[in-house]
Amino acid sequence: MHDAPSAKELIEAVKSFLDKTAMVQLQGHAAFHARVASNALATVLREMEQRPAAEARERDRLQALLKSDEADVGKLNRKLCEEIRTKRVDLGTPGLLTHLKSTTIDQLSVDQPGYSGLRTAAR
Amino acid sequence: MARPFFRVIVAKMGTVTDIEKGLSDWAVAHYGAAAAIAGLRRLSGGASQETWAFEVEAGEKSEPLILRRAPGGTAAARSSEAITLAIEAALLDATDKAGVRVPGVRHVSPPGSVLGEAFVMKRVAGETLGRKILRDAEFETARTRLTQQCGEALARIHSVPLSGLPNLPTSLGRNQIDKYEAVYREFDLPRPVFELAFAWLKDNEPEPADPVLVHGDFRLGNLIVDENGLAAVLDWELAHIGDPREDIAWLCVNSWRFGQTENRVGGFGQLDELLDAYAAAGGARYRPADIDWWEIMGSLKWGVMCMTMYGAFKTGADPSVERAAIGRRVSENEIDLINLFEGLGRHA
Numbered sequence: 001m002h003d004a005p006s007a008k009e010l011i012e013a014v015k016s017f018l019d020k021t022a023m024v025q026l027q028g029h030a031a032f033h034a035r036v037a038s039n040a041l042a043t044v045l046r047e048m049e050q051r052p053a054a055e056a057r058e059r060d061r062l063q064a065l066l067k068s069d070e071a072d073v074g075k076l077n078r079k080l081c082e083e084i085r086t087k088r089v090d091l092g093t094p095g096l097l098t099h100l101k102s103t104t105i106d107q108l109s110v111d112q113p114g115y116s117g118l119r120t121a122a123r
Numbered sequence: 124m125a126r127p128f129f130r131v132i133v134a135k136m137g138t139v140t141d142i143e144k145g146l147s148d149w150a151v152a153h154y155g156a157a158a159a160i161a162g163l164r165r166l167s168g169g170a171s172q173e174t175w176a177f178e179v180e181a182g183e184k185s186e187p188l189i190l191r192r193a194p195g196g197t198a199a200a201r202s203s204e205a206i207t208l209a210i211e212a213a214l215l216d217a218t219d220k221a222g223v224r225v226p227g228v229r230h231v232s233p234p235g236s237v238l239g240e241a242f243v244m245k246r247v248a249g250e251t252l253g254r255k256i257l258r259d260a261e262f263e264t265a266r267t268r269l270t271q272q273c274g275e276a277l278a279r280i281h282s283v284p285l286s287g288l289p290n291l292p293t294s295l296g297r298n299q300i301d302k303y304e305a306v307y308r309e310f311d312l313p314r315p316v317f318e319l320a321f322a323w324l325k326d327n328e329p330e331p332a333d334p335v336l337v338h339g340d341f342r343l344g345n346l347i348v349d350e351n352g353l354a355a356v357l358d359w360e361l362a363h364i365g366d367p368r369e370d371i372a373w374l375c376v377n378s379w380r381f382g383q384t385e386n387r388v389g390g391f392g393q394l395d396e397l398l399d400a401y402a403a404a405g406g407a408r409y410r411p412a413d414i415d416w417w418e419i420m421g422s423l424k425w426g427v428m429c430m431t432m433y434g435a436f437k438t439g440a441d442p443s444v445e446r447a448a449i450g451r452r453v454s455e456n457e458i459d460l461i462n463l464f465e466g467l468g469r470h471a
Contacts, residue, residue, distance in 0.1 A: 032445075033443065033444055033445055036444050036445045036448050037444045037448075039448065040444060040447065040448045040451075043448075043451055077313055077314075077315060078313050080313075080315045080318075081313040081314075081315050081318040084315060084318040084319050084322055085318055085321075085322065087322065090319075090322060090323075090326075091319065091323055091464060096319075097461065097464060097465070100315060100316050100319065100457075100461055101458075101461050101465075103315075104316060104454055104457045104458045104461055105458070107454040107457070108454045108455065108457075108458055110451075111451040111452065111454045111455075112451065112452060112454065112455055115455050115458065116377065116380065116382045116383075116384035117377050117384065117455060117458040117459045117462055118458060119384070120377075120384055120458075120462045121458050121461065121462055
């Protein structure tokens with residue numbers, strides 16, 4: 001399979017069309033949705049760049065926290081939720097809040113990097 | 124697939140004619156034979172509520188008014204949580220008598236009438252957009268007064284005698300944990316931060332306060348602010364009988380600070396000042412630590428609500444890009460919860 005243009009280039013082209021051509025010609029609700037669509041593509045671009053490394057870090061932390069060699073991050077998170085629900089892990093568990101904070105900072109850096117709560121967390 | 128959309132369009136065409144006729148008949152009956160309706164326009168496309176602006180012109184006078192109406196004029200489409208429009212109108216009267224600034228109700232229209240289930244209220248001038256209220260120069264004086272005014276308004280809302288109120292749902296802290304946990308579990312999308320928040324809320328639930336009238340959505344966006352500050356409290360759809368700390372904390376939830384995160388109260392004020400104004404106006408004396416549990420509840424609640432809005436995309440009920448994208452805002456509530464947990468550690 002070729003990648004000329006690559007998936008990233010195609011998304012950038014569509015985003016540029018939305019920003020520079022479509023949005024200026026739309027009004028009201030349609031203009032609002034075009035802006036949301038452009039922001040969604042920006043999220044996809046950030047995710048393509050940041051997710052592999054962020055998810056690898058999340059996996060390492062979850063494996064350490066749960067003393068598990070499970071490789072599937074989804075299954076690890078399910079396990080962590082179960083541990084919290086059954087009170088085997090709580091706010092006082094060493095490493096839990098640090099892990100959740102790092103994971104959420106990585107997630108928000110993809111989802112909404114301008115969110116005010118991210119600045120608070122970084123302080 | 125096209126049929127439901129076709130029915131909606133037909134219903135909307137009927138709607139405008141019905142509304143014009145219903146309002147014209149009412150205006151003639153109340154303002155005299157020379158009265159007429161002008162400038163009828165739809166302001167918002169809310170799923171649970173239609174909002175229309177119009178003027179009644181009678182001779183030299185022109186009165187700006189708002190029509191709140193159930194979609195299509197029938198109550199069936201309103202969400203299960205929302206109170207009926209007749210109850211909302213009754214609450215505006217009751218809180219007006221308690222000294223809360225609310226738009227005066229001019230007319231209540233019953234289900235089955237030409238206008239449908241609806242009420243007409245005064246149109247109060249001012250701004251509702253949080254970002255403008257927090258940033259624009261014209262609200263500089265307003266911003267210095269809002270904390271005090273919100274404290275007073277909340278104390279007055281919470282002082283309304285329950286005996287005179289229409290039948291409202293009761294929802295205390297524990298009811299809300301159970302309700303939002305059930306919604307969260309239904310999605311089967313495990314999020315450890317939410318899991319931790321539910322567990323912590325259950326383990327640290329405060330003694331319930333004496334139940335009061337709670338607005339349920341008291342925050343920028345639902346308040347009309349003019350250059351002098353708070354002009355009117357709107358959007359009583361989520362009113363219920365509950366814990367007064369719920370309203371105080373909801374105004375503090377970071378999602379409603381619109382980026383001005385250093386000001387815990389709505390992006391414009393400090394909690395000590397709000398609590399002082401609240402107590403001075405007859406409310407209970409709370410400390411900032413009393414508000415933490417309810418602010419964590421509020422951030423979690425809004426996170427679950429954002430999941431629900433994404434759920435509408437996921438199921439195909441609302442295939443818009445906006446509903447899809449809101450699922451990527453749930454992490455905002457997760458970081459707010461983590462910041463709140465870290466704050467608890469510092470206070471302890």
